[in-house]
Amino acid sequence: MVKPLEIALVVEDVLSLVLMEKVLAHTERGYSVLRPLVERGVGNIRKSVTKYVNASRALPHVVLTDLDQIRCAPLLREQWGVTDLPKSMLFRVAVRESExxxxxxxxxxxxxxxxxxxxxxxxxxxxxxxxxxxxxxxxxxxxxxxxxxxxxxxxxxxxxxxxxxxxxxxxxxxxxxxxAAMANSPSLARTVSRLQNFMK
Structure with a gap:
């Protein structure tokens, strides 16, 4: 029996939430989303990212945002100040959008x-x-x-x-x-891999 791993899940929109629910189930790690947060846009996630980092110390947070027009995910992380995160927060970037x-x-x-x-x-x-x-x-x-x-x-x-x-x-x-999607989407495959090892 897999012990449930309770998390907060932060996404930009409803479609991203549904995708991440499917991704979490695929890992077979017993993820349980206690707090689903649909932030209605990348700007709102960026504005609140420090708050998520702090809150993750009480409840692990998984955050998914779109890359949009930024050149690459490492640059986005640098611009947002999320290059060095606690073990309790997983920050993922869909390239270029969850679509x-x-x-x-x-x-x-x-x-x-x-x-x-x-x-x-x-x-x-x-x-x-x-x-x-x-x-x-x-x-x-x-x-x-x-x-x-x-x-x-x-x-x-x-x-x-x-x-x-x-x-x-x-x-x-x-x-x-x-x-099928993981074979054509490296950022999805990396997200699945990270979720399989998150909080281990």
Whole structure:
């Protein structure tokens, strides 16, 4: 029987939360998320990072943020002042966004989006904007209902459709393959590896 490892989980958005729940379950280490914190953007995580470091001494914290337009994860860590962390805090960076992790299961995503698998990028972490790429792929989908749910209306000020988080979260929970995604996403594979050894 695996002893539960209670943690706080800090993420940018709902999709990142669902992805991390799946990642935590994959490690088979009995992770139990006592405090899920969806911070609604990278700026809010950065602003509160010192608070998480301090709070991790009472309850271990796992933090996931997107790399976005910063050159590399070590530079982001340096800019945020999180190069030297206590053992009780794990700080991970999705390259460049958590949508790259979603796209990394190419066969699964192609089936979900109703597009040929060869249209799904083989190396999603080198994309400048994985979220935009994902939306553009779904825009070309044969599934018009899915396109209406994930793609913003023409002329809309928002970058995603009305059910973007709900439908992608459902895909991740029900269909997305961790093993397939890890093969195409080095930052996901590293996150899984670190979580398998966190607090040991």
């Amino acid at each position: 790259a992790w979603v796209l990394a299961d190419r066969v699964g995503f192609a089936g979900f989006a109703g597009i040929p698998v060869n249209k799904v990028p083989a190396a999603p972490e080198i994309l400048a904007d994985p979220k935009q790429e994902l939306v553009n792929l779904v825009r070309r989908s044969r599934n018009k209902r899915l396109a209406a749910e994930l793609v913003p209306a023409q002329g809309s000020a928002v970058s995603i459709g009305p059910l973007y988080n709900e439908r992608l979260s459902q895909f991740v929970r029900e269909t997305w393959s961790m093993e």
